[in-house]
Amino acid sequence: MGTVEPYETSGGRRYRVRYRKPDRSQTDKRGFKTKRSAEEYLATIEVSKLRGEWMDPTKSKVTVGEWARPWYLAHSELKPTTLFGYDQALRKHVLPRWAKTRLNDVSHSDVQSWVTSLSATHGGSSVKQTYLVLAGIFKFAARDGLVVRNPCEGIRLPRILKKERGYLSHEQVAKLAKSAGDQGDVVLLLAYTGIRWGELAALKVERVDPVKRRINIVEAITEPNGTIVWGTPKSHARRSVPFPEFLDTVIARHMSGKHRSDLMFTAPKGGVLRNSQFRKRRFDRAVAELTAADPQFPRVTPHDLRHTAASLAVSAGAHVKSLQRMLGHASAAMTLDVYADLFDDDLDAVAAALNDRAVSSSVGEMWAKVSIENSEPRKKEKP
Template sequence: MVHEEAGVPTIENAFGVLRQVMGAAVEDSLIPRNPCDGVKLPKRGHSDRGYLSHAQVAALAASVDRQPEVIRFLVYTGLRWGEMAALRVQDFDMLRRRVNVSRSVTESGGLQWGTPKSHERRSVPFPAALSEELAALMVKKDRDALVFTDQRGGVLRNSNWRNRVFRPAVEKCQVLDNSFPTITPHDLRHTAVSLAVSAGANVKAVQRMVGHAKASMTLDTYADLFDVDLDAVAASLDEAIRAAADQLRTGTPGG
């Protein structure tokens, strides 16, 4: 029998269960302390991601043969595919430009409906530039109707859309742009984080947007993006230091 090495997510899940069991044992005075405290788990390795620029997002949306709003919505909200596919008309607050994420649908031996991955509801903003096309998707629909659907009005399945619509569009873009990365629909979520960070979003804002349970998870997943953000912090500090030095030389009171 061949034994495959357990991946880091599997180890994290198993360790989490063990920590809870040991914690209960401590509470029942069966053991003096939790042996899981202080244990360091292996770090997750992250493969290179394809982040799109705003121009590349526009090019990709223009290259699909239908439903370009799917691309723009995923990029500018950071929702997971299953969260997007489960959205109903009643989940949108068009005046506040917010979408309420409370459920998800996945393809696993058929369609499985449940809560988002973090099991927590969240409210995610969307840009005003998307308002018109989102409103058009809801015309003459009931409150319980799905907003994003396939051509027959059913659930928009990632597997079908990726192969029939998304992949050919990516290939078209790569012919015209040598720097265009090979990506999947899930990578649009990564692009959402990249563009949010470049626009000045802090880690807590990104955490709430993408629905991570903790900010530490966001930092771990997107450490490469926040490293770039730190460069901007250093540049701002340099500017403040120079301003303070100028004030000392000129005798101008500081702000």
């Protein structure tokens, strides 16, 4: 237990509370005008320690803005694009609202009001990403004992409406590749392998095995704020991706005369092929031309070709596990979640297969016999 001790000041008698922190070090708080108020304070301290809710008073004045930087620096292992997203959320939304607010002064209702106001002007996905940054700051603060409870827990977030994907057919992929001109090979490779743009831009000659028809994804490029950064693929997972036989000539064309360490695809003037330049020079124009000629042609982006690759693979009979490995997803469950709509037809196929198996088996014969017996009129029993 702590103690309450009186001491004299020019303004009269005051009381000091001495107590031990959970780590057994001693501290005190001065300035109480009455012994009763000092004893009440000491009682609350002891109760908070017993409940595991005690917090060091020296940390209670830390603001969200002061704690945001150590939280951000603690995530140095993340991808540059992810860190750039965190930085954008901090500068645009989190710090303008919370920078000068003490961590312990932020309530659950304050956070909910903030999220609701953001939802009025921003999409659900953007609001969620911004909220996760603030929630991460408070989670980090709770682990360090700066707050007792995380006010971001249990916040109601806006619903994220999934954008309808534009899956291209084989014929539409061919049209898009042709319309893209000298960059048509890029369209074909993206649409028939499902690799990400950053993986294609970083692809080197030595990573392609034309005999086994495999592309080894080892590196990837990101462009946070327009700066090219080399790194590992998403989730740091390497993988081997197959490509169909008809792409042999495409692959050979981009390997010819190059050194093993050269890039497979480059910008017109050399160097890394950037997504923004590719879209501006070829892709967006090609899509615009095709949609003008055929309003039913999907308005796709280069990333949507990854979805097309998934669609074409499923239509060719690819198993979900094979699709997961091809796309580089963390699990088959993730693949099913992302592309659940592609597997809807599988349900019909399963039902049809079960029906065929049942009809051709003893189960089908037995059930048919039971059905006939049930359909025959029953004889009335004699009284």
